Amino acid sequence: MSVAVGLCVAANYYAQPLLDTIAQELRLSSSAAALVVTVAQVGYALGLVFVLPLGDLLERRRLVCVLTLATAASLALTAAAPNTGLLLAGTALTGLLSVTAQVLVPFAADLAPPEQRGRIVGTVMSGLVLGMLLARTVSGALAEIAGWRTVYWAAALVMLALTAALDRRLPRHQGTAGLRYAQLLCSTARLLRMEPVLRTRAAIGLLAFSCFGVLWASLAFLLAGPGYGWSDSDIGLLGLAGAAGAVAAQLAGRLADRGRTTLTTGACAFLLLGSWGLLLLGAHHLSALITGIVLLDLAHQGVHISNQSLIYALRPEVRGRLTSAYMTCYFTGGALGSALAGVVYSRAGWDGVCTLGAALAMLLCVLWAASTRWMRERWRRQSDAAAVLSATLMGGSVLVAGASLVRLA
Template sequence: MLLMSVAVGLCVAANYYAQPLLDTIAHELGMSSTAAAWVVTVAQVGYALGLVFVLPLGDLLERRRLVCGLTLATAASLALTAVAPGTGVLLAATALTGLLSVTAQVLVPFAADLAAPEQRGRIVGNVMSGLVLGMLLARTVSGLLSGVAGWRTVYWAAAAVMLALTAALRRMLPRYRGTAGLRYGQLLRSTARLLWEEPVLRVRAAIGLLAFACFGVLWSSLAFLLAGPGYGWSDGAIGLLGLAGAAGAVAAQLAGRLADRGRTTLTTGAGAVLLLGSWGLLALGAHQLAALIAGIVLLDLAHQGVHISNQSLIYALRPEARGRLTSAYMTCYFAGGALGSALAGVVYSGAGWNGVCVLGAGFAVLLCVLWAAGVPAVRRRWEQQSELTAVLNATLMAACVLLAGALLIRLL
């Protein structure tokens, strides 16, 4: 389990090395801030494609062989990023790395399969702590290493680490073959069918999409704020700020234990409210470092609490289809990250940091509404309303959505 936690962290880190380096990469390759933000976006899109077309193979193929093949290919794509001569090759290599580093999501249900049912939440939380630390350390290490030896060295070092990880996984992982009994085409179709057949999966996928959109909005635009005139930080300093999100690792373990006790609804609601509150602190963080750090800590803690609660619920649905359940959920999840990253670059160019905070808060509001609508007591009260009250409430909600949309259009 320790090796799997480390492996998950290293695999997911491949998608986050670029975030504190965006300003440096943009200057060297002659990219605008909007184009540089696409480095993050294509990584998320590539990851989402991997979740759709690669992750379901975990229910079909021998998992140790699949994992080792993916990590080896990831090492090659990181090396291609290191030698990228221009924007086109950089974006293509980044997308390929995202596609292949889906290994992290092959390992999470693998760990769930190996765990006893009464310990599944804790085991998933521990493995996901490795994922959180991988995201954090990726930013910190890449920023520090770039400051010493340049951003390309970051990717050469990452490629070497992935080669070493492949050897360790090949030696220590147990053999495990999925029991789906389906062909590849049938696997893909059954993944889509799970979204249709499982209402819990649909709701949790939507919640995960909005939570990770908040995460993508923050980390796709933060480097531009910190490298700008207000702060003027170097790559190394920007990377160190990523350590402020270490609370996410604590949240992952706590949420896993609460999930084992059946407290997922409470954890999700608390996370949704904290996500919304974090954007108020982040807005103040445009000129106040303490508020910025507090906002990052709060956002990462809340995001991980929501995410682990989601995973604990969906893994309990169909044990024989955990790879496909993960594929369906994580595809929606990373689609949210890609959406948040893409919009953050556009909004930052047009409306600055304040516009980014409004965008993130908008995603958090939608998450709070979606969670509240799924709480049994709220749903029963809604169903017991008079027809007039229901119409008035629906009109108010629609007006709020339209107002948020109009504000976003104005910012763009």
């Protein structure tokens, strides 16, 4: 499941190190090229709304195999696209259909014993993180050798092979919703109204992934520009700097099993804020840029896994719809971040992008602080050592973020 999740989610990230090359071939501006990322995220969000709830209704192995087969076809459409319109159409369809990754995550949670659910979800999500990272690295290297279209042809063949493997290895699992499709969609919307924890964590996830989208939708333009002048393969290799996100997924899952989701979310929120100070310096210093990428990916994944651990514990019988509600908000944030990044970079450059990211991260910190009021009792039970560690992380991160904002001013 971890390998399958990684390969499915990779389909949405092949374009990120290739944006400058695609823009040159199709004669697009930087903001128009960034729409490739935005459209992928919007398509994914639509898939989360209209496709993911089917995991509670249909037999999951068959659903997964149909989705991966259709994803192979959409990747082939992207590879063959002669113009911007078909490129965006193929990208949108790939995003819509590659929601398979989020069908598999609650599937794994259903199969896991409760006391190990956080660790197992973290293991599956580490595959997702590595898929995102390796997608950038492999696509950059392959595009350097054989052109960006070859990346999508190869990805289509990989998805065909994955379909055959999943059909062979996944267990059968019938959904138990007992509802019609329209009722299923309505019940997903009702969950957001009825579950305050889901609402809060969905908003936190939206802001965290918007920071992620801001970074990766604009980074290729910085690295391909006059300051660095990197090739597609060089840009793709930098994606490996985010491998810490896989470590964060495992650690956050284990902390969730111990009931430390609030502490983990707070520390990661302030770490996310601090990472933008280093990313600002990264315009001229590669070491600061790499460190900022590592910290941002680590913090983003820590928030995400903590969110999922809390949400999956709410109502086990509707995990597919809980995932749909949460992940729709989450990927809407990614689409928003990538869209804003393209516009801001074209008008204000890298400094403007870092200001945007820091502002979104600050909103996340404020929302987390507000959400902890109803959990004060849990905070009182935290050990003194944990409180000191948390305060140290938060204070240091705020200082870094403050320095970056002073520099901008």
